[in-house]
Amino acid sequence: xxxxxxxxxxxxxxxxxxxxxxxxxxxxxxxxxxxxxxxxxxxxxxxxxxxxxxxxxxxxxxxxxxxxxxxxxxxxxxxxxx
Numbered sequence: 001x002x003x004x005x006x007x008x009x010x011x012x013x014x015x016x017x018x019x020x021x022x023x024x025x026x027x028x029x030x031x032x033x034x035x036x037x038x039x040x041x042x043x044x045x046x047x048x049x050x051x052x053x054x055x056x057x058x059x060x061x062x063x064x065x066x067x068x069x070x071x072x073x074x075x076x077x078x079x080x081x082x
Contacts, residue, residue, distance in 0.1 A: 011035040015073050022080045029073035047074060054078075 012030030019025055036043060051067040058065040058078055066077040 012074075019078075022082075023077065024079075025075055025077045027073050027075050043069075050074065050076070 011032055012028050015027040015029050017024065017026050031043075031046060036046065047067065047069055051065070054067070054076055055065045063078045063080060066075075066079070068075050068077075
């Protein structure tokens with residue numbers, strides 16, 4: 001759900017969702033460089049804002065969040081504590 005919500009805004013595209021009952025990973029592509037330039041926001045700024053936003057949501061739900069960017073896009077990994 002986080003990936004779909006994120007991809008529907010911020011000039012991003014939902015790439016995929018994978019997981020099981022203990023872990024889910026959403027991959028989001030974007031935002032594109034032109035959008036970043038128009039807003040004066042860097043990709044690092046955007047990634048950090050998403051980490052803070054989804055980190056609070058994850059914590060509220062009792063989950064952990066790992067955020068990383070690779071060639072596929074921004075990866076949001078939500079996990080249940082072990």
